[in-house]
């Protein structure tokens with residue numbers, strides 16, 4: 170029984186029940202489920218589009234306020250604590266935790282979608298459309314996205330190092346607001362919604378990564394499977410890898426894979442940058458960053474409100490992309506927040522916020538700038554038509570075609586596939602770890618092994634069933650998983666912001682009170698000493 174003593178059964182069982190109640194209808198009634206999912210997608214993205222965009226912008230402003238306002242200098246730990254990790258490894262770990270294999274998918278081909286169906290009702294394929302095609306990806310993986318990631322990290326790190334509460338659950342970060350309700354149902358509900366969110370986000374990630382890796386393997390081994398068998402095999406093998414890593418624990422499994430991850434990334438990006446059109450890549454990347462900064466607020470708030478009225482076309486660009494992305498970052502954020510908090514001991518709030526925003530964005534700019542602009546160059550220089558492959562085949566086929574254009578095609582494809590697999594593993598081994606922690610009432614050292622293993626497999630159940638029903642609309646189906654699962658997190662995020670300012674404010678008052686008392690005491694001791702001295706003189 171020792172293995173079950175610390176379980177938080179209500180959170181565990183309700184989460185499991187929700188997962189089953191989503192997955193069973195998907196498998197039993199594929200057709201009806203697909204229709205319902207697509208309706209749900211349209212309903213949430215149009216209905217809540219403005220809410221999603223507003224909360225993302227609010228979070229961005231909020232973290233900047235924390236960084237530059239009166240709380241920026243608060244240290245996560247004792248004043249004398251030095252940061253536990255050097256800045257380089259801190260930035261690297263932060264990036265690898267938050268970014269999974271999806272950057273290899275979207276980094277290479279996101280621009281194609283914007284190129285063919287541009288924002289702001291621009292002419293497809295026009296110069297402006299090309300400019301935005303290379304810019305929008307950077308925006309969707311840029312400062313607002315990383316602000317969403319860093320927000321949960323702040324109250325969690327504060328609770329960990331200033332309040333000294335061992336914390337492996339997101340509900341505990343809402344304690345200042347919830348008080349005693351944290352350990353009761355309201356707190357459990359927050360944890361359950363977080364679990365539901367992460368399962369949805371994983372659905373999107375694994376659902377995209379599996380066909381991509383399958384396409385790579387088809388190229389490498391000349392298999393022309395095209396069906397589900399290979400994908401199922403890959404999903405099972407990928408799950409086995411991260412399950413094994415989660416089972417081995419933080420130090421051995423997760424850290425080793427993260428290091429390998431980073432070196433493979435440098436190798437891949439460096440190679441494409443050097444052998445690809447280096448000047449084009451540099452120029453386009455710099456221009457795109459400039460355009461993103463110039464149009465930052467326009468992109469952050471554009472919802473195409475007049476689409477469909479008069480003769481204004483309706484593209485649903487913001488709903489399909491910006492809303493989807495913010496939802497996808499939201500569902501991952503509490504999990505990544507727990508990780509960022511874990512590695513940020515000894516840093517000031519300002520450093521954590523600005524470091525995450527800056528290094529996170531920079532990493533993504535490198536991926537999109539190098540891989541994406543290489544593909545863009547193939548297209549507009551007439552070397553190779555990426556759009557044709559996407560239109561006639563699929564996104565994953567286009568990715569492999571782009572990578573295949575590089576020198577040493579097969580070796581590069583192999584490098585790409587291995588990097589994707591490891592990125593997947595480093596995201597979900599820590600994911601399983603955090604889910605296990607969330608479903609225990611307490612954690613002694615590490616969450617139970619069986620529990621970590623359980624969540625590793627649970628994470629791939631949703632993508633597995635989505636894969637079975639996917640067809641023409643597979644991208645929308647996968648996007649819906651994050652969009653729907655992300656909606657409740659909007660409320661949790663609002664609670665996190667209020668809660669955090671509340672604790673900071675209260676602690677500041679307490680601190681000032683303590684300082685005042687301390688000074689008062691000092692003054693009194695001093696005047697007594699003076700009085701004694703005066704008497705002595707007399």
Ligand code: NM2
Nearest residue numbers: 268269270271374497498
């Ligand atoms: N985000 C960064 O699939 C992954 O790579 C995990 C995805 C939220 C878009 C994160």
